[in-house]
Amino acid sequence: xxxxxxxxxxxxxxxxxxxxxxxxxxxxxxxxxxxxxxxxxxxxxxxxxxxxxxxxxxxxxxxxxxxxxxxxxxxxxxxxxxxxxxxxxxxxxxxxxxxxxxxxxxxxxxxxxxxxxxxxxxxxxxxxxxx
Numbered sequence: 001x002x003x004x005x006x007x008x009x010x011x012x013x014x015x016x017x018x019x020x021x022x023x024x025x026x027x028x029x030x031x032x033x034x035x036x037x038x039x040x041x042x043x044x045x046x047x048x049x050x051x052x053x054x055x056x057x058x059x060x061x062x063x064x065x066x067x068x069x070x071x072x073x074x075x076x077x078x079x080x081x082x083x084x085x086x087x088x089x090x091x092x093x094x095x096x097x098x099x100x101x102x103x104x105x106x107x108x109x110x111x112x113x114x115x116x117x118x119x120x121x122x123x124x125x126x127x128x129x130x131x
Contacts, residue, residue, distance in 0.1 A: 009080070012069040017059045026067045027052035030081065033069050037079055047079065050114040050121075054083045057110055062087020078120075090125040 012033055017023050030051035034044040051067065058065030065085030072078040115121040 007072050008074045010071040010073050012071055014066060014068045016064065016066050017055050018064045020059065022064075023052065023055035023059045026055040026083075029067070029069065034079065037071065039079070046117040047081070050117045051081050051083070053110045053114045058083055058085040058087070061090075090123075 013029065015022070015026055015029055017026060027048055031044055031048040034047045039047065055065065055067055062085035065083055065087075068080075068082040068084075070080040070082065072080055111123065115123075
């Protein structure tokens, strides 16, 4: 933390997920950035896989999103990846995070699997839109 107790953040790059190939691009950026920041091969794979899955999720379920890569430069140093979207929200987020959700569209382990790969993981779902 800085002398005033705040984290020092350095934005690296922001990319948008608008079409299918964009989440693959987010995956590639995650790999390049984690490698450039000196993460080991295993950590690069963990970061790349988690970014890919959550970016894919934003594309498939919310119609797209934004992926921000941010370096936290004060000790402890960290790479923060923030993926956001403007979708309708996730109705069963608590159930998903608890590992109790059974998806009809896939394995239903993308979010929990991504969370297990990261040292820290937070997900916030907006209030569901519509009626």
